[in-house]
Amino acid sequence: MYADVVARGIENLSNMCDERARMLQDQFNVSMNHVHALAILVSTFHHGKNQSAIDQKTFEDFTARTTFERPLMSGVAYALKVLHSEREQFEQQHGWKIKKMEAGDQSLVHDYNPEKLEPSPVQDEYAPVIFSQETVKHIISVDMMSGKEDHDNILRSRATGKGALTSPFKLLKSNHLGVVLTFTVYKYDLPPNATPEERIHATMGYLGASFDVPSLVDKLLEQLASKQKIVVKLYDTTNHTSPIKMYGSDFSSSGDLQHISNIDFGDPTRKHEMHCRFKHEP
Ligand code: WA2
Known part of the structure; x- marks a missing residue:
């Protein structure tokens, strides 16, 4: 019966779609937990000791050796909370100026060179990156609060004490859409019911990870059999009247059946959906 064939098709499609969605969700979840653990590592061995046990070299080595723990992250970095009154001393101590993030298209050009970035204009506070994984070394000394998405994410993460995820946006030095995940590092342990003001006051810095969506989702889907049979798209549907496509091409989908x-x-303020269709049999 034709109806049976269709019903089996729908079931197949929903099973394959759910399997892929769950794999992506699980890999994101383990990656996120490890980024959280890195925030605790920085709190313990950088801020928690009289003499810090972490410098750029240590951070680079440790994050390179533990990349397998963060299969969906292209890089992790640590930015410090610096008030304007502390800026001069901070810059002297580090031997470099806090830089402004290049806006939009300028960050995409191939000769992107962080040495040539402008100093950050005067602000109440800054979030310069002091440690980074080798893969995102170009953000060292850049004020993460000078980029809209990073800025909003930092504020949300530190006011809540939870992992915060950005909307999709073009990452620096990449042609791809990505999202950034941020955990705040505090001076001392805060009770779960601490107020946003108490949290902001206790903030030391921000441990962030970038997720290069197209390349890392490709890598994940390639590990699955029957990749040829279905077309997968990933959307940020936080604003459900204008979803943002994060993964998947415009023209390759076909067929009437769709499963969502x-x-x-892990960030309750963001919503995501995976949309799957069968590829047309030639
Ligand atoms: N990391 C990598 N590439 C980026 C980026 C970013 N943010 N923003 C734009 N392109 C250090 O939340 C603190 C990482 C931000 C953390």
């Missing part, structure tokens, strides 16, 4: 699987990336 929900994905939970």
Whole structure:
């Protein structure tokens, strides 16, 4: 019966879509937990000791050796909270100036060179990157609060004490859409019911990870059999009247059947969906 064939098709499609959505969600979740653990590592061995046990070299070595723990992250970095009154001393101590993030297209050009970035204009406070994984070394000395998405994410993460995820945006030195995940590092342990003001006051810095969506989702889907049979798209549906496509091309989808699987990336203020269709049999 034709109806049976269709019903089996729908079931196949929803199983394959749910499997992919769950794999992505699980890999994101383990990656996120490890980024959280890195924030605790920085708190313990950088801020928690009279003499810090972490410098750029240590951070680079440790994050390179533990990349397998963060399969969906292209790089991690640590930015310090610096008030304007502390800026001069901070710059003297580090031997470099706090730089402004290049806006939009300028960050995409191939000769992007952080040495040539402008100093950050005067602000109440800054979030310069002091440690980074080798893969995102170009953000060292850049004020993460000078980029809109990073700025908003930092504020949300530190006011809540939870991991915060940005909307998709073009990452620096990349042609791809990505998202950034941020955990705040505090001076001391805060009770779960601490107020946003108490949290902001206790903030030391921000441990962030970037997720280069197209290349890392490709890598994940390639590990699955029957990749040829279905077309996968990933959307940020936080604003459900204008979803943002994060992954998947415009023209490759076809066929009438579509299945939508929900994905939970661990930030309750963001919503994501995976949309799957069969590829047309030639
Ligand atoms: N990391 C890598 N590439 C980026 C980026 C970023 N943010 N922003 C734009 N392109 C150090 O939340 C603190 C990482 C931000 C953390």
